[in-house]
Amino acid sequence: MADRRFVVLDDAAALAAAAAEHIAGILERVGGRGAVCLTGGGTIGPVYRRLAQPDLAARLPLDRLDWFFGDERMVPADDPRSNAGQARATLLDPLGVPAARIHAIPTDDADPHTSSRRYAAELAGFYGSDRLDPARPLFDLVLLGLGSDGHVASLFPGRSALAERDRWAVGVDTAGLAPFVPRVTLTLPALASSRAMLFIVAGAEKRPVIAQLLAGADLPAARVRCAGPVLWLVDRAAAPDTLIEDRS
Numbered sequence: 001m002a003d004r005r006f007v008v009l010d011d012a013a014a015l016a017a018a019a020a021e022h023i024a025g026i027l028e029r030v031g032g033r034g035a036v037c038l039t040g041g042g043t044i045g046p047v048y049r050r051l052a053q054p055d056l057a058a059r060l061p062l063d064r065l066d067w068f069f070g071d072e073r074m075v076p077a078d079d080p081r082s083n084a085g086q087a088r089a090t091l092l093d094p095l096g097v098p099a100a101r102i103h104a105i106p107t108d109d110a111d112p113h114t115s116s117r118r119y120a121a122e123l124a125g126f127y128g129s130d131r132l133d134p135a136r137p138l139f140d141l142v143l144l145g146l147g148s149d150g151h152v153a154s155l156f157p158g159r160s161a162l163a164e165r166d167r168w169a170v171g172v173d174t175a176g177l178a179p180f181v182p183r184v185t186l187t188l189p190a191l192a193s194s195r196a197m198l199f200i201v202a203g204a205e206k207r208p209v210i211a212q213l214l215a216g217a218d219l220p221a222a223r224v225r226c227a228g229p230v231l232w233l234v235d236r237a238a239a240p241d242t243l244i245e246d247r248s
């Protein structure tokens, strides 16, 4: 990927600060109505909390931004595993984002496939079409974490969701992936329809998978494309030696 760039930060605090600054820098330049695709997981929490602080919050054009999600677990919003619940508690509620601008993936259906169809329809309604136009990306910014197995959003290695080429969201049956609960995920075409993408990765358990990605492994994270620049912010613990040597 020609426009992929890695930056290594000294620790988790520096990573959160750099990520929040980068997000604010992109969103403050959004022209007209904008759309952000949020992520979940443990790494993103400190980023959201930093972004909600007054100095960065003041730079966000909140009256013009809509907030979406790259994936979700089929749990109620008040469950600690809910990506939307985490984003609301740490970012969206502190920013005062009105409910109408928060597009959580529905989790009140009996199965994730029904939820995914509802969410795809919601995305298409916002976009004004159910056909993605490469000249008019769906999102202004997509945030992504990275699983130790190379998954992004809920696109896991070897699962059928990874091969989806038409639908924007699909259900993920996580049988065999215990303790994970069923999920809904955006697909590669939907995630790729973005003007910019930011991966945020921390922790020594992520170092092997980043080394695999740098070596060209065909993991879900390697298959994600973007209409614009892709920045990887990685803390030192997650950075293979080759990335650290690149800094000297």
Ligand SMILES: O=C1O[C@H](COP(=O)(O)O)[C@@H](O)[C@H](O)[C@H]1O
Pocket (backbone or CB within 6 Å): 039, 040, 041, 042, 043, 044, 070, 071, 072, 083, 144, 145, 146, 147, 148, 152, 153, 154
């Ligand atoms: O399963 C998930 O994990 C990834 C990464 O999470 P982290 O805790 O290792 O940072 C996340 O990007 C994804 O949204 C989430 O559902």
